[in-house]
Amino acid sequence: MGTSFGRGGATDYLQDLVNTDFILIMGSNMAEAHPVGFQWVMEAKKKGARVVHVDPRFTRTSALADQYVRIRAGTDIAFLGGVVHHVLSNDLDFREYVAAYTNAAFLVNEGFADTEDLDGLFSGYDPATGSYDTTTWDYEGASQRGTAPMETGMGGPPIEGAAGGIAQDPTLQHPRSVFQVLKRHFSRYTPEMV
Structure with a gap:
C-alpha cells in the first residue's frame, strides 16, 4: 500500500468511519496525532461503534477507546496472527x-x-x-x-x-x-x- 498511496496513506475517507460498527486502532495515537480525523471515530462511537486500541503505551486514544489492549513492542504481527486465527477458527x-x-x-x-x-x-x-x-x-x-x-x-x-x-x-x-x-x-x- 505504501508504494501506491505513500507511507501512512489511507485508502478510504476518514469521514466514512462514522458508518462502521467496529474500529481497531493499532500502533497509533490517533486522538493526539490526528485529532481532526479522530472526530469521526468519536462520531462512530456515539452511534454505537466499538473502538479498540492496541498499543504498548496507554495514550489519549486508549482512554477514549472502549477497550485498550496492551501488547509488548514488536509483537504486532503475532497479535494480528492471533486475530486472524480466532476469526478463521470460529467462522x-x-x-x-x-x-x-x-x-x-x-x-x-x-x-x-x-x-x-x-x-x-x-x-x-x-x-x-x-x-x-x-x-x-x-x-x-x-x-x-x-x-x-x-x-x-x-x-x-x-x-x-x-x-x-x-x-x-x-x-x-x-x-x-x-x-x-x-x-x-x-x-x-x-x-x-x-
Missing part, C-alpha cells in the same frame, strides 16, 4: 464476501509448500542466490504469470479472462484453496503462542 468472517470478492476460492499450485513444511521457508527458495522462484506460488490453471483481477483492480494486469482459467473451489474447502492455505498458515497463532 467469524463474512464468508459470502470472501468467496466472491477475494482470491480465497482460487487453488494454489500443487508444488506450493508453506513455512511449516520447509523449516520456516516458503517453497521455491534457492539458498545459492538467497531468492525465491515464485512459480510454485501461482494459481493452478494460470497459463501466464500475473495477478487475479480483484488483486489489481481495473488498471492491473489480469490473468487471462475473468478468473483466468484458474481452478477454483467456491466452497473454500479444497485443501489447496487460498482460504485453506491461509487457515493452515495462521493455525499456529494460538492464544498460548500469542
Whole structure:
C-alpha cells in the first residue's frame, strides 16, 4: 500500500468511519496525532461503534477507546496472527464476501509448500542466490504469470479472462484453496503462542 498511496496513506475517507460498527486502532495515537480525523471515530462511537486500541503505551486514544489492549513492542504481527486465527477458527468472517470478492476460492499450485513444511521457508527458495522462484506460488490453471483481477483492480494486469482459467473451489474447502492455505498458515497463532 505504501508504494501506491505513500507511507501512512489511507485508502478510504476518514469521514466514512462514522458508518462502521467496529474500529481497531493499532500502533497509533490517533486522538493526539490526528485529532481532526479522530472526530469521526468519536462520531462512530456515539452511534454505537466499538473502538479498540492496541498499543504498548496507554495514550489519549486508549482512554477514549472502549477497550485498550496492551501488547509488548514488536509483537504486532503475532497479535494480528492471533486475530486472524480466532476469526478463521470460529467462522467469524463474512464468508459470502470472501468467496466472491477475494482470491480465497482460487487453488494454489500443487508444488506450493508453506513455512511449516520447509523449516520456516516458503517453497521455491534457492539458498545459492538467497531468492525465491515464485512459480510454485501461482494459481493452478494460470497459463501466464500475473495477478487475479480483484488483486489489481481495473488498471492491473489480469490473468487471462475473468478468473483466468484458474481452478477454483467456491466452497473454500479444497485443501489447496487460498482460504485453506491461509487457515493452515495462521493455525499456529494460538492464544498460548500469542
